[in-house]
Amino acid sequence: MQFPFLSVIVFTPLVAALIILMLPARRKDLVRSVALAAATLDLILSAWVYLTYLLQGMDGYQFVEQYSWLPTLGISLHFGVDGMSTPLILLTGIVMFTGVLISWGEERNGVSAGIQDRPREFFAFLFILASGVFGVFASLDLFMLFFFYEIAVFPMYLLIVIWGWVVTREYAAMKLTLYLFVGSVISLVGALAMVWTAYQNTGVLSFDLLHLEQAGFSAEFQRLWFLPVFLGFAVLGGIWPFHNWSPDGHVAAPTAVSMFHAGVLMKLGAFAALRVGIMLMPQGAKEWSWLILGLATVNVVYGAFIAFVQTDFKYVIGFSSVSHMGLVMMGFATLSREGLLGAGLQMFSHGVMTALFFAVVGMVYDRAHTRHIPDLGGFAKVMPYPAIGFIIGGLVSMGMPGFSGFIAEFPIFMGVWKTQWLIAVIAAVSIVVTASYILIIVRRVFFGEASEVLLHHHVGDVTPLDKLAIVTLCAFMVGLGLFPGLMAPMVGRGVDYILHLLGGA
Amino acid sequence: MLLAILPELLLLVLALLLFIVEPFWKGEHPRSGWVTFYGLLLIMIVSLIFGTPRASQEAFGGMIRFDWFAFLFKMLFLFGAALTALFFMDHPLLSKRGEAYLLLLAATLGMCLMASASDLVMLYLAIETTSIPLYVLAGFFLNEQDSTEAGFKYLFFGALTSAVMLYGLSLLFGLAGTTALAALGEKFASGQLSLQVAWGILALVTVGLAFKVSVAPFHFWAPDVYQGAPTAVTGFLSTASKAAGFAVLLRLFLMAFPSAQIPWPLLLAILAALTMTIGNLLALPQTNLKRLLAYSSIAHAGYILIGVVAATELGMTSVTFYLIVYLLTNLAAFGILMALGKVLGSDEVTAYNGLSRRSPWLALAMLVAFLSLAGMPPFGGFVAKVFVFAAGVEAGYIWLVFVGVLNSIVGLYYYLNVMKYVYLYRMPGEEEEKHPIQLSQATAWGLGVLILGVILLGTVFAPWFTFSSQAAQAMFLP
Numbered sequence: 001m002q003f004p005f006l007s008v009i010v011f012t013p014l015v016a017a018l019i020i021l022m023l024p025a026r027r028k029d030l031v032r033s034v035a036l037a038a039a040t041l042d043l044i045l046s047a048w049v050y051l052t053y054l055l056q057g058m059d060g061y062q063f064v065e066q067y068s069w070l071p072t073l074g075i076s077l078h079f080g081v082d083g084m085s086t087p088l089i090l091l092t093g094i095v096m097f098t099g100v101l102i103s104w105g106e107e108r109n110g111v112s113a114g115i116q117d118r119p120r121e122f123f124a125f126l127f128i129l130a131s132g133v134f135g136v137f138a139s140l141d142l143f144m145l146f147f148f149y150e151i152a153v154f155p156m157y158l159l160i161v162i163w164g165w166v167v168t169r170e171y172a173a174m175k176l177t178l179y180l181f182v183g184s185v186i187s188l189v190g191a192l193a194m195v196w197t198a199y200q201n202t203g204v205l206s207f208d209l210l211h212l213e214q215a216g217f218s219a220e221f222q223r224l225w226f227l228p229v230f231l232g233f234a235v236l237g238g239i240w241p242f243h244n245w246s247p248d249g250h251v252a253a254p255t256a257v258s259m260f261h262a263g264v265l266m267k268l269g270a271f272a273a274l275r276v277g278i279m280l281m282p283q284g285a286k287e288w289s290w291l292i293l294g295l296a297t298v299n300v301v302y303g304a305f306i307a308f309v310q311t312d313f314k315y316v317i318g319f320s321s322v323s324h325m326g327l328v329m330m331g332f333a334t335l336s337r338e339g340l341l342g343a344g345l346q347m348f349s350h351g352v353m354t355a356l357f358f359a360v361v362g363m364v365y366d367r368a369h370t371r372h373i374p375d376l377g378g379f380a381k382v383m384p385y386p387a388i389g390f391i392i393g394g395l396v397s398m399g400m401p402g403f404s405g406f407i408a409e410f411p412i413f414m415g416v417w418k419t420q421w422l423i424a425v426i427a428a429v430s431i432v433v434t435a436s437y438i439l440i441i442v443r444r445v446f447f448g449e450a451s452e453v454l455l456h457h458h459v460g461d462v463t464p465l466d467k468l469a470i471v472t473l474c475a476f477m478v479g480l481g482l483f484p485g486l487m488a489p490m491v492g493r494g495v496d497y498i499l500h501l502l503g504g505a
Numbered sequence: 506m507l508l509a510i511l512p513e514l515l516l517l518v519l520a521l522l523l524f525i526v527e528p529f530w531k532g533e534h535p536r537s538g539w540v541t542f543y544g545l546l547l548i549m550i551v552s553l554i555f556g557t558p559r560a561s562q563e564a565f566g567g568m569i570r571f572d573w574f575a576f577l578f579k580m581l582f583l584f585g586a587a588l589t590a591l592f593f594m595d596h597p598l599l600s601k602r603g604e605a606y607l608l609l610l611a612a613t614l615g616m617c618l619m620a621s622a623s624d625l626v627m628l629y630l631a632i633e634t635t636s637i638p639l640y641v642l643a644g645f646f647l648n649e650q651d652s653t654e655a656g657f658k659y660l661f662f663g664a665l666t667s668a669v670m671l672y673g674l675s676l677l678f679g680l681a682g683t684t685a686l687a688a689l690g691e692k693f694a695s696g697q698l699s700l701q702v703a704w705g706i707l708a709l710v711t712v713g714l715a716f717k718v719s720v721a722p723f724h725f726w727a728p729d730v731y732q733g734a735p736t737a738v739t740g741f742l743s744t745a746s747k748a749a750g751f752a753v754l755l756r757l758f759l760m761a762f763p764s765a766q767i768p769w770p771l772l773l774a775i776l777a778a779l780t781m782t783i784g785n786l787l788a789l790p791q792t793n794l795k796r797l798l799a800y801s802s803i804a805h806a807g808y809i810l811i812g813v814v815a816a817t818e819l820g821m822t823s824v825t826f827y828l829i830v831y832l833l834t835n836l837a838a839f840g841i842l843m844a845l846g847k848v849l850g851s852d853e854v855t856a857y858n859g860l861s862r863r864s865p866w867l868a869l870a871m872l873v874a875f876l877s878l879a880g881m882p883p884f885g886g887f888v889a890k891v892f893v894f895a896a897g898v899e900a901g902y903i904w905l906v907f908v909g910v911l912n913s914i915v916g917l918y919y920y921l922n923v924m925k926y927v928y929l930y931r932m933p934g935e936e937e938e939k940h941p942i943q944l945s946q947a948t949a950w951g952l953g954v955l956i957l958g959v960i961l962l963g964t965v966f967a968p969w970f971t972f973s974s975q976a977a978q979a980m981f982l983p
Contacts, residue, residue, distance in 0.1 A: 025865065070967040072974060073895075121861070121928075143891070147882045154881045157921050158872075162928050170925065174918065181917055185910035188891070192898040192906070 006063050006079040009045050009089065010134040010148075012038055013096070013127035020124045028119050032104050035123040039100040042130075046093030053086045054486065058493045061140065061210075062086075069144075074206030078140040083494025084274070087348040087487055088137045088267055094476060095263040095355045096130050098469035099256035102359050105366070106463050113366035113463070115163060115254065122163055126256065129155040133264050136272060142191050143207040145272065146184070152268060153180045153236075156249075156261065163254040172245075172252035179245035183235030183269075187276065190229035194280060197221055212280050213501060219283050226284025230277030230292070236269025238325040240298040247318030255362025258314070262321045263355035267347045270328050274343075274498075278332060282502045285335060293333035293416075297423050299326025304430035308437045313364065313371040313445065316437060317357045320397065323430055324350045330427065331412040335502055337495055339415025344491035346408035349396060349480065353405065356393045356473040360386040363466055364445065367459040373441065378450035383461050387446040389470040394438035396477050399431055403481035407488065509564040509571035511556035512548055512579050513617050519544040520610040527603035538594035538947070541606040545587035545613075549580060561979050567685045568627040570756075572979035575621035577825065577972055578752045582620070585745035585832050586613040591951035592737040592840050595847065598646060599735060605645060608638040609741070616749035623760065625674045625684040628753060629667075632717070635749060636663050639742060643734040655733025662716060662726040670713025673706045677761075680706075686760040694763045703767045710757065711772070717750030720810065721780040724803045728787075731799035736846055739795060740839030743802045744832040751809060751828055755821060759980050764816045770900075774814045778908045781807030785915040794842055795852045797919065798835070801878060804916060805831055811909055812893045815900035821977035823892035826970055830877070830885035830962050837955035838874040841867065844948050854923055859932035864942040868927050870956050877959045879920040880913050885962030892970075 016038030023031050053062050061080035069075045081089060103122065105114015115122045128151060135148025160173035198215035199205045206212070217225075235242040246266070250258050278285040303323030310316045324346070331343025363386050364379060365371050380387035396405035409431075417424040453459070462470075480487055507514065522544075523537060530536050561572035569575075586609055593599040593606065615634030622628040640663060644656015678684050680702060681692050692698045715723040731739045762769055784804030791797035809831070812824035842852060845867070849856040861868035877884035890913060897906040944952070962969055 021869070070970055072967075072970065118861075121865070146891070147887070150882045150887060154876060154879075158924065158928060161925055170929075174921065177921060178914060178918060181914050182911075185913060189894065189898065189903070189906055189910055192891075192895050193903070195895070196899050 002063075004065050005045060005049050006081065006138045007065055007077075009042055009049065009093075010079070010131060010138055012042050012045070013130040013134070017124040017127035017131070020120055020127070023120060025118065025120050028116075031120045031123060032100070035100050035127070036104070038127065039097045042134075043093040043097040046089045049081065050086055050090040053081065053083075054490055058083055058490050060497070064140075073143075074204065074208065074211075075143045076141055076208065077144055078208060079138040080140045081138060082497060083490045083492065084344055084498070085137045085271065085494070086490060087344065088264075088271060088351075089134065091267065091348050091351040092130065092133050092137065092264050094352060094472065095259055098355060098359065098472055099126065099259050101465045101469040102259065102362060103254075103256040104463070104465050113363065113466075115256070117163065122159070122254075125155040125158050126260070129159070129260065133260075133268055136268050140209045141207050142195065142209055142212065142276065145209075145276070146188055146191065149184055149268070149272060152265065153177065153184065156180075156253075156257070156265070159257045160249065160253045163257070164252040165254075168248060169252045172248040176245040176249035179242065180236050183232040183242070185232075187229050187232030187272075190225045190232065191276065193225055194229075209275065209280070215280075217281060217283070222281040222284030223287055226277060226281045226288055227291075229281070230273050230285070230288070233269050233273035233277060234329065236266060237273055237329060238266050238269070238299070238322050239292075239329055240295050240302060240322075240326070243299065243303070243322045246322055247315055250318035250321065250358070251312065251314045255358060255366075258358040258362070259355040262318070262358060263351040266321065266325050267328075267351055270325065270332070270343075270347060274332055278335070279498060279501050286502070289333045289335055292329060293420065293423060296326045296329035296333055297427055299323060299329060300427045300430045301433075304433040304437075308433050311373050313373055313376070313441070314358070314361050316373075316441060317354065317361055320357075320434065320437070321350070321354050323434065324354070324397070327409060327412050327427075330416055330423075334412075334415035334419045336415045336418055337492075337499060338411040338418065340495040340498055341488065341491055342408055342411030342413075342415060344494060345404070345484075345487060346412060348487065349404035349408040349477065352473050352476045353393045353396045356389055356470065356477070357397075359466070359469055359473070360390045360393070363462050368453045370453055373444050375453050376445045376451055377448040378446075379459070380446040381450070382459050385467045385470050386462060389474055390446065391442055392474045392477060394442060396481070397438055398435045401481075402478075404477045406481060407484040506564050508556050509558075509562075509569050509621070512552045512583060513614055515548040515551060516610055516614045516617065519548065520607055520614070523603060523607055523610070527607075530603075537603045537606050538590055538600055541590040541610065542587050542947075545583050545590065549583045549587070552576075552579070552583075563623065567687075568624045569618075569621045570623035571621065574752070574756075574825075574976040574979040577976040578620035578748065579617045581748055581829060581832055582613050582616040582745050585741060585748075585836060586610070588836055588840070588951045588955065589737060589741040589745075591947040592740060592843055594947045595844060595945050596735060596737060599737060602645075605642065608642050612638040612642070612741075613745070616745060619749045620752040622753070623686050623756065625678060625686070628686075628757065629671060629674060632667065632713075632753065635746065636667065639738075639746060642738045643730055643742065645735055645738065649733075651733035652735065655730045658726055658733075659730045666713045666716035666723060670710050673709025673713070676702075676709070677706050686757065689761040690763055693761070693766050696766075700767060703762065707762060707767065707769055707772070711776075714750060714754045714757070715776065718747050718754065718806045718809075719803050720776050720806050721783045721803065724780065724783070724806075727803055728796050728799040731802070732793060732795045732852075736795065736839055736843035736852075739799075740836050740843070743798070743839065744835045747802065747806065748828045748832055751813070751824060755813065755824065755980060758813070759816070759821075770814045770816050773810055774902060774905050777807045777810035777814060778905060779807075780804070780810065781909060781912040785912045785919075788919050789915065791919075792854050793852050794854055794857075794923065797854070797923070798838055798842070801916065801919075802835060804912065805835075805878070807912070808890060808893055808909055811897045811902070811905055814902055814905065815896040817896060817900055818974070818977050818981055819892075819899055820896040821980050822970065822974040823889070823896045825973035825976050826966075827889040827893055829969060829973065830889040830959070833955050833958045833962065834874055834877040834884075834886060837870065837952060837959060838878065840948060840952050840955065841871050841874060844944055844952070845942065848942050854926050857923070857926045858930040860927045863932070863940065867942060867944070870952055871927055872924055873956050873959055875920040875923060877963065879917045881917075883960065883963045885959045885966075888963055888966045
């Protein structure tokens with residue numbers, strides 16, 4: 001019996017949330033310290049899981065734990081990670097850690113950065129959400145997957161509506177919650193249908209994903225149910241035309257929540273779509289891959305163009321997320337080794353990158369009180385760390401070699417080229433558009449002449465904790481770009497398993 | 506034999522005891538409340554130790570069935586009544602009047618009989634024993650127009666629908682020559698009774714039962730009655746009374762009308778879809794929280810019906826599980842409303858502005874209760890909904906399950922909307938936010954137990970599921 005790493009990772013935030021709720025509301029720094037301690041613990045544990053998986057042969061599902069939960073219906077608390085989900089566990093650990101750092105903030109002469117209003121409730125809700133996210137990535141049981149999935153969705157509403165951007169928070173929070181809930185309940189019906197059909201086919205009633213993989217769903221069943229299940233989850237992955245909640249949600253959310261939201265939650269949707277949609281119904285996936293590919297292409301190109309014309313700093317990043325998540329979906333839709341490998345890497349790379357983007361946007365906004373790009377300028381002088389961080393993130397976003405974006409996007413395009421070269425050509429347009437809006441932001445916001453805002457508001461530098469967060473995120477992006485061998489083989493093993501389910505395609 | 510009605514007997518003893526000693530007590534101290542609460546707890550414990558059914562058996566010449574189904578529901582009613590007694594004590598008017606507790610006990614007695622009745626005569630008597638005390642309780646505040654209106658409306662609708670049902674039951678007896686549910690079921694199954702007649706009878710009986718569980722189109726009384734009745738009474742009315750209605754409905758439909766011959770599931774499926782949709786859509790524009798919860802409780806009746814429609818063992822299990830969850834969650838919700846209504850002086854949602862700053866724990870309790878109603882994990886509501894939907898899918902009612910899941914989205918909208926007032930908006934005078942809301946000890950304990958229960962039901966659901974499944978199995982045994 002080894003140490004139950006995954007359970008500890010999943011339930012640490014939940015326990016921390018309960019402890020935080022017990023603390024007196026006045027002692028804000030105590031609340032933050034407990035939060036940071038829990039986040040650090042989770043980061044260390046997830047890094048440990050990652051390294052152990054990497055060094056121990058990367059074979060199938062590791063760290064497996066199974067506790068019978070409701071034997072009558074075949075529900076068990078079944079955790080385990082493979083090459084696809086291990087990087088995502090690490091990603092969640094990173095984003096959680098940096099999210100807490102960013103939210104610490106400061107409150108002095110007119111600057112109110114981070115979370116100053118009711119931090120106790122903020123961290124409690126944020127950690128409940130984190131628990132749900134870890135749970136989905138680690139679950140090998142369909143019931144528990146839904147259980148954690150919903151836990152990851154509902155705190156979002158409160159986090160956005162209470163601490164969000166005053167102008168749009170009520171609208172955006174409700175829109176986001178309803179979109180995600182619609183998606184998840186439709187998937188739920190499909191999942192229930194799967195479980196009962198598997199029961200008829202095999203005579204064993206079980207929610208276990210490994211069991212359902214072997215259930216032998218008929219081609220007709222898969223044709224019927226693949227789309228509702230896949231698209232239901234893909235709503236959270238931001239697939240066009242159901243992406244509408246995402247930019248609004250990103251913009252309205254407070255900084256740490258935007259980081260979580262774009263960095264991790266959208267991967268949650270993509271991952272669940274892959275795990276439940278493609279891996280349980282490979283036949284259906286093959287039949288519908290043309291549609292997914294088409295929708296994802298719209299995501300990639302349309303998202304990039306919309307991002308290009310935004311004047312709100314945060315909306316640019318919001319739409320760029322839609323565009324980049326399109327690449328993930330595209331990689332899925334190819335159902336090929338290259339495409340899936342790229343998609344797996346892109347999930348991690350984009351998660352870190354977009355978390356960094358939102359962190360930087362938050363730092364700028366908290367001090368400048370505006371996100372209108374034409375009003376900004378010259379910020380590199382006063383806040384060098386965010387500026388450098390943003391440039392590194394931008395290079396990742398453009399897919400520059402030497403950064404994590406390149407090793408993720410390149411295989412995706414290879415896979416798409418093999419499947420349908422025309423799509424690859426169309427999608428490649430987005431790279432150019434992405435490069436232009438990133439460079440425009442870099443020039444206007446961070447360089448150029450010192451703006452009115454900068455002089456008027458006495459904008460100061462960010463706190464040391466903010467810098468630590470930026471450095472952490474950048475380290476992962478550069479590190480992965482220089483040493484793709486740290487992750488690519490691992491994701492490759494995960495892809496092998498998916499291809500095996502797809503019948504060696 | 507007497508073990509079969511042990512809780513009922515003890516309830517009668519408790520009620521009589523209270524009846525005799527209560528007039529001699531004077532003063533402000535809510536002694537009757539504590540006597541009722543501890544008495545009910547004691548009855549639960551005694552019944553759990555001595556009164557558990559060994560196997561399903563009939564008692565009193567087939568009037569009563571003594572099985573796990575009846576037992577589980579009895580425990581549920583006793584628990585609900587005990588917590589309602591705690592909430593009664595919080596109200597200055599209810600706590601001083603011993604009659605309130607007496608009526609509560611009488612209604613609980615009726616509900617216990619409803620859960621175990623297996624004969625048309627017993628069934629009807631039990632329903633009336635439950636209803637009449639509840640009519641009085643709903644109109645308990647004679648000086649308040651809303652309350653008297655609620656009481657009268659409840660009485661009027663209740664009397665009308667129960668007369669219709671009684672007519673149906675009498676037809677059933679006239680044609681079959683028996684009032685025992687099991688014998689009726691056999692006659693239908695063997696084709697001795699014409700099935701065309703069965704449809705007519707079914708329609709009449711459904712009217713009465715649909716009223717009790719507030720299923721559309723017989724739900725019109727619910728919002729007015731829930732809003733007008735004292736909040737603690739509303740809590741009892743919307744939970745225990747509804748659960749009792751479902752117990753009778755399950756018993757009657759499963760035993761007397763074999764679904765193989767008479768396809769009543771289809772009829773109930775249509776009613777379920779109608780109920781969910783009407784309840785949820787009408788809850789959207791409500792600004793009064795009691796009224797909002799009234800419509801939400803109509804919607805929940807619809808979700809529960811999905812499990813009934815499935816008419817399988819899993820279906821019955823999920824219905825029982827759902828009712829357990831629903832009883833705890835809704836009692837908690839109404840308990841919070843009652844405690845706050847007293848302080849804030851209003852049930853309007855705008856009165857809840859700034860609650861989380863004023864009383865973070867109460868806000869959190871409200872969040873748990875409302876999210877559980879919306880069907881969010883890790884609270885009981887999520888698991889209950891998934892089980893009901895699973896039963897629906899298993900039985901092949903995919904369309905109904907889709908109606909259900911889409912409705913739960915509408916539900917989520919208005920539940921979350923309330924939380925926006927609690928967590929986001931500020932009170933007009935921000936000074937007032939600094940005064941925390943004091944709860945009486947009884948209410949605090951009651952709410953604590955309920956919230957903890959809601960979380961337990963949503964996380965460690967296996968034992969509760971096993972109990973429910975044991976109860977459901979009893980329904981399918983001869």
